[in-house]
Amino acid sequence: MRSLPPFPDLRAFLAFAEARGDLARIAAPVSLRHEMTAVQLAALRRGGPVLRFDAHDGPPMPVVTNLFATRERVAAGLGLALDEIPAFGGFLASLRSPEPPEGMRDALSRWPVLRAALAARPRLSRHAASQEEVLPGLDRLPVQTPWPEDGGPLITWPVVMTRPHGSEAADHGRYNLGVYRAQVLGPDRLILRWLAHRGGAAHHRSWLRAGEPMPVAIALGADPALLLAAALPLPETVSELGFSGVLRGARTELAAARTVPLMVPARAEIVVEGWVHPGETAPEGPFGDHTGYYNAVEPFPVMRVSAVTCRRDPLYLTTVTGRPPDEPSVIGEVFNDLALPVIRSQIPEVRDLFLPPAACSYRMAVVRIDKAYPGQARRVMMALWGMLPQFCYTKMIVVVDGEIDIRNWDDVLWALSTRMDPARDVMLIDRTPMDYLDFASPREGLAGKIGIDATTKIGTETARDWGREMRLDPTHEARAAAILAEVVA
Known part of the structure; x- marks a missing residue:
């Protein structure tokens, strides 16, 4: 290898x-x-x-x-x-x-x-x-x-x-x-x-x-x-x-x-x-x-x-541990990529997963899935929390659709603000295992978790017709790039 x-x-x-x-x-x-x-x-x-x-x-x-x-x-x-x-x-x-x-x-x-x-x-x-x-x-x-x-x-x-x-x-x-x-x-x-x-x-x-x-x-x-x-x-x-x-x-x-x-x-x-x-x-x-x-x-x-x-x-x-970026968070970025095939072998609809280094490398996960049925985002959240011991300390999971770039915060925030309703699409769980170093938790070693479904709602998940996303014709975008290449250095 x-x-x-x-x-x-x-x-x-x-x-x-x-x-x-x-x-x-x-x-x-x-x-x-x-x-x-x-x-x-x-x-x-x-x-x-x-x-x-x-x-x-x-x-x-x-x-x-x-x-x-x-x-x-x-x-x-x-x-x-x-x-x-x-x-x-x-x-x-x-x-x-x-x-x-x-x-x-x-x-x-x-x-x-x-x-x-x-x-x-x-x-x-x-x-x-x-x-x-x-x-x-x-x-x-x-x-x-x-x-x-x-x-x-x-x-x-x-x-x-x-x-x-x-x-x-x-x-x-x-x-x-x-x-x-x-x-x-x-x-x-x-x-x-x-x-x-x-x-x-x-x-x-x-x-x-x-x-x-x-x-x-x-x-x-x-x-x-x-x-x-x-x-x-x-x-x-x-x-x-x-x-x-x-x-x-x-x-x-x-x-x-x-x-x-x-x-x-x-x-x-x-x-x-x-x-x-x-x-x-x-x-x-x-x-x-x-x-x-x-x-x-x-x-x-x-x-x-x-x-x-x-x-x-x-x-x-020696090394130093502190608020990211630090050496452990850099190692964690590579381990994120190593873990993805393991995750996909257990949860096949997961296309990508990102553990933002700024979120202490494991406290938050953003997951991109191929959505096929109502409730699937919640199933993915629960599967991740129960799959690996490392995920029991992940206190926030955000699930998005397959076309969202989970490493682009503009994309993630757009999905959160247009595809998520706080009353319907937020799942809260209480008194679950947590790293006792998390001072935000109300009790040492026990804390809540939040799952946010920022996917497009389908079937019984909504009673409304979903809006159509605006997209340009790819041929027009290619033509625009060619025109601008001639006039913009």
Whole structure:
């Protein structure tokens, strides 16, 4: 599936970006407290390059930021050009609902998929680059404090690795990889903020029931395939660790951790190992989040760090989360395109779906459908809310007809103002699951949802004759363009 060469580690991807003129080295001294955030966001809003800070006021280690600050680099991290994303989304859809081959010829035509499945099997290594050196503690890492009112230094690009109680370290197919922010409390303590619906939290509950401490490993500066696999909304039956091999086009290299019963990425820049003990929590936050607001302070599990290993001359990878545009919202735009074939496989009348980045990437969805019968827009709304876990936090869905450009707000607003009656075409639902970071919700974790049917009303949806839309003859429009081309430069 890949059209780009494999990137076995972060350094290979950085070399790729630099060869394309897409990496800038910042020699000017920059503070890790707030100032680096300003530089990162200014570069991102200009569609700028990956940034490498070689001079800062933290421990001596280069800091890499804005790795996925453009859609093109997100696609490259998947091994693809941007225009190849829809086809890859089709592959993801086939993972959820695979069809049996229709004979040998069909089976042979699927060889790229079979080869990708083989690449998903990790390879064990006895000598891990990520374990070449040992750091005495977390205070040797140049961890940012991104926003002025943040509660402390925050690790923002950790790939947190866990497994359920009752599994073995070798059961890497049962591992969960998640990107959860981690507050640094001291040289040997972290707070892991995983929400209740995430895989890491589910594993934590299994260890709590057994009354035993849970082993945890955190990869910092992982290769782009591992980073994006940890962030992708994969089916629960698909291992992020294994799927990173599909993205990379090469098997994931793992090695035994030094102090916990887990396998860890052999080519990460830094690996943090430790234990989460039953009932041990600490107040996390406040921290600026993707909503553009600071979170409230809440208790989350504490990880006692037992080892910090790294490569020789390691790089520290970080990012900033804030009101869009930010790096997560750029990644979300690409993931939007990846998710569309999955959605269409379940709801065939959906032609396109847009999660506006300005709406925190998932709080609002605009959906374009081929409408065929009364009530269809409402059926689509309810199907979306119940289809993927990510959509349970989408509090507004607007459904429009097939000719509306859902990425053009002039088109969407025209449909809302001419095809929607507030009393008839608005569906309200109360007390549904919601991201507790949504301060507009009346209760933490519970909020309403609104669905707006901005489609043309047909059949029993209306008792009136619908107006006829005004359109010019296409031949006249073409003639007008030709005439204007001669007189207007």
